[in-house]
Amino acid sequence: MTPAARLSAAIEVLADIAAKRRPVAEALKDWGRSHRFAGSGDRAAISGIVYDTLRRRASAAGLMGSEEPRALVLGMLKVMRGLDAEQIGQLADGSRFAPAPLTKKERERLSGDALENAPPFVQGDYPQWLHASLRHVFGDDVIAEGEALANRAPLDLRVNTLKANVEQAHAALSHLHPASGRFSPLALRITLDNEGKAPPVSAEPAFLKGEVEVQDEGSQIVAIIARPLPGSQVLDLCAGAGGKTLELAALMDNSGQIYAHDSDIRRLKPLHERIARAGVRNVQVRSPRGAEKVLEDLEGHMDLVLVDAPCTGTGTWRRNPDAKWRIRPGALAQRTAEQAKILDEAVRYVRPGGRLAYITCSLLDEENGEQIRALLSRYADFSALPPSEAVLALGEKGVELAGAALLTREGLLMTPRRTGTDGFFVSVLQRAG
Structure with a gap:
């Protein structure tokens, strides 16, 4: 397929997503099934165009004055890939399989700078309803943080x-x-x-x-900061597919005991195979079994409880740009309620003198600092370790991280702009002995 034909295909996929309101991966898969002539390189290129367009949807729409799939793709070519109106016109020239030629209005839009005075949420490519929450965290840097989140992830x-x-x-x-x-x-x-x-x-x-x-470097870092010690007893309460579980095992040199649990047994399914491939021997998977209290014997005995909490995933927008536009205010309220409930459960397992590490891939204070402040108000025997102290688990690199990340009294926040990682928050709490 020619580059122009790939653009046409991407416009077709985006139109399908808009019409049927379905996940981008599903739409791309269906397009590939119905266009089997397209090779793997073509499919990868079309996928790249679609995902890049979703990353810069707001700014592309702001530039072009339209949210139609064609306008979004044309706008993305300028705001993300740096093409000028002439170069874009060479791709959209109306030739066989190419998009129709640029209209006079499209050329004017592509030649101008309609984003110069656009609202922050347009320049930063994030949902308008999240502006207040993001500005609360980042202040005047909110546009720059949003732009970094709209780039591709390594x-x-x-x-x-x-x-x-x-x-x-x-x-x-x-x-x-x-x-x-x-x-x-x-x-x-x-x-x-x-x-x-x-x-x-x-x-x-x-x-x-x-x-x-x-595993994203940020995800690696938060597990190191949790400081799982060799020989200790650790509960990974929201283990999911087990990425951090496996890292904990390696950090503990296969000694001690890790209990991996998740409320949804389906999320745990890949972990068993991953444990075998990684050569891990100190993990015991505790799958949910109806109403049975499968973790009851662990209460009050854990040296470390890791809570990789379900969240809005705002820190992973580079990898999941589709999710950025699918999230709704109700999802934030639902997640914060779930997080508070999980934290109340987690404290039951922390022994006196033990630690609780709370982790999210969210940038929002509602899911991060606010959750920690609320927990500390409910449990007087817990205190938050200063993040400048917690990062020393990384050695000398921890000092560098402390200078790059956003530190608060409750924890540490990494972002693509500040640390080159996905967005991750981590807070380490100590229980009085």
Whole structure:
């Protein structure tokens, strides 16, 4: 397919998403099934155009004065990919399989700068209803933070030290030209190609042998800051597919005991296979079984309880731009209620003198600092460790992280703009002995 034909296909997919209000991955999959002539490179390029358009939907619409799929794609080509009106016109020229030629109005829009005086939520490419919450956290930097969230995310890997060291993993993946992580000593970062396509890491021998796992550097960092000690008793209360569970096991050198639990048994399904591939031996999966209290024997005995809480996912918009526009105010209220309930459950398992690490991939204070302040008001025997102290689990890199991240009395917030990671909040709480 020609570049122009790929643009037409992306416009078609975006029109399908708008008409049927369905997830982007589903629409792309269906398009591929009905256009089997398109090769893997074509499908990847079309996917890249669609996702880039969703990343910059607000600014593209603001530039073009329209939210029609064609307008969004044309606007994205300028605001994200840096093409000028002439270059865009060469792609949209009306030739076979290409989009129709640019209209006079479209050329004027693409040649102007309609975003100069646009509202912050348009310039920063985030939902208007979240502006007050984001500005509360970032102040005058809200546009810059939003723009960083609208960029593509890199591919980060975590070296599994139960199977290999960083030097060995780097050598095994040298053909992918990995770079070391900025803060995490376990991180390798792989740059995507010009169209945002990542290499098939899951087919690499190093991955198949369990030497590396796909995990954002920010996710790696929060697990390190939680400081799971070798030989200790740890409960991963919201384990999901087990990314942080596996990291905890490696940080503990396969000693002690980790109990992995999630309220939804379906989320735990991949963990069993991942445990085997990673060579993990100190994890016990405690799956829910109806009304049975499968964690009752752990109450008051855990050295560390990790709560990777369900949240709005605002910190992962680089990876999930579709979710940015699908989220509604009711979802925030639902998540904050769930988080408070989970925290009330989590404190039951923390032993005297033990710790609770609360983690979200959210940027919103309603899900982060506000939850911690509320918890501390409910439980007088808990106190928040100063984040400048908690980051020392990273050694010298922790001092650098403290200077880059946003620190509050309740915890530490990483963002793509500040730390080059996904957006993550972490707070470490200590229970009185």
